[in-house]
């Protein structure tokens with residue numbers, strides 16, 4: 001089937017790739033011969049897949065993730081695997097075991113994360129499109145920081161089969177590209193029901209973007225322009241929203257009171273799920289073979305201490321603690337209540353408005369090492385995690401610059417209205433370009 005080969009020998013000065021496929025096979029189809037990069041937590045048959053972790057160095061999956069299989073069927077050339085924060089845990093791509101990725105717009109800054117390699121590969125023109133994954137913002141954040149487009153689809157719209165799980169109730173594979181059309185074209189290929197993932201819905205995406213926001217009501221939550229959001233970034237995004245008004249949209253101020261708890265709910269949920277998902281890296285099922293002469297506990301400890309980076313170990317410990325007997329009710333159960341509140345807030349808002357818009361990130365891309373304190377890094381996810389908690393679609397589209405760096409406009413929509421989110425982003429993009 002894959003008879004032709006694409007030669008791919010980029011000058012990867014940003015460390016965007018962990019693996020490069022110099023002769024990438026491709027076939028005929030909608031994406032025939034188009035170079036697509038795939039984040040390194042998405043399984044690719046015969047191509048090393050590490051999640052940017054030492055513990056998976058040398059692991060070659062025996063099968064393709066469903067999204068990758070669909071890409072191949074559509075004719076795309078999988079040209080390489082992109083750098084990321086280890087297992088998707090981070091907002092800068094500095095948590096990779098294989099060195100940080102640099103932002104092509106300013107190499108003194110991070111590309112965002114955790115899909116920073118995918119964003120840098122697209123932004124620097126090495127590839128036309130890429131797959132990322134978004135658990136709490138990992139597609140939208142790097143899209144915003146690198147000046148490209150990225151969509152987190154509705155939960156259940158794209159199969160997670162073959163995605164190496166970090167926090168499965170929150171994450172989705174999604175498209176990244178330079179234009180809304182590219183993102184839409186990739187979405188056409190990867191969305192739909194998969195019998196290997198019971199959380200998928202039979203909702204294929206067959207849409208072509210239409211630049212129309214007339215008659216649409218857009219909610220502007222005060223929390224997205226409040227404390228912690230750089231006023232210059234807020235200003236750029238407000239101008240962009242003004243543009244949507246000129247195009248015929250109506251905007252109304254609104255509020256998401258549960259955002260007070262969103263970050264806490266997110267970080268408790270994702271660390272709990274991670275502690276369970278990462279238990280399989282034990283030197284028996286996955287990871288370098290454990291020393292069988294040692295006791296099981298000793299061997300397990302050794303493999304995991306050597307294989308996981310600091311942030312991953314921190315999150316496994318946090319999650320294990322929050323799920324432990326006596327604390328479960330205090331943390332995990334509470335986080336689920338808070339998550340329901342976030343969902344309820346969106347449900348209420350979406351009975352009044354069609355879309356919700358604001359900045360993707362509270363600031364421009366950080367300087368390398370600027371967020372060495374993990375808590376300050378977690379705080380920067382505040383504007384992206386609500387969409388994951390609620391399972392709704394959210395896109396980031398470039399909307400100008402602040403201090404010479406790209407700023408992203410985030411547009412969120414009702415569940416399974418990814419088409420509407422894409423149309424609004426397309427209308428904006430067409431109006432400014």
Ligand code: GLN
Pocket residue numbers: 088089090091113114133134135136137138139166270381
């Ligand atoms: N920055 C968030 C985290 O570290 C989101 C990561 C992601 O979406 N994979 O969990």
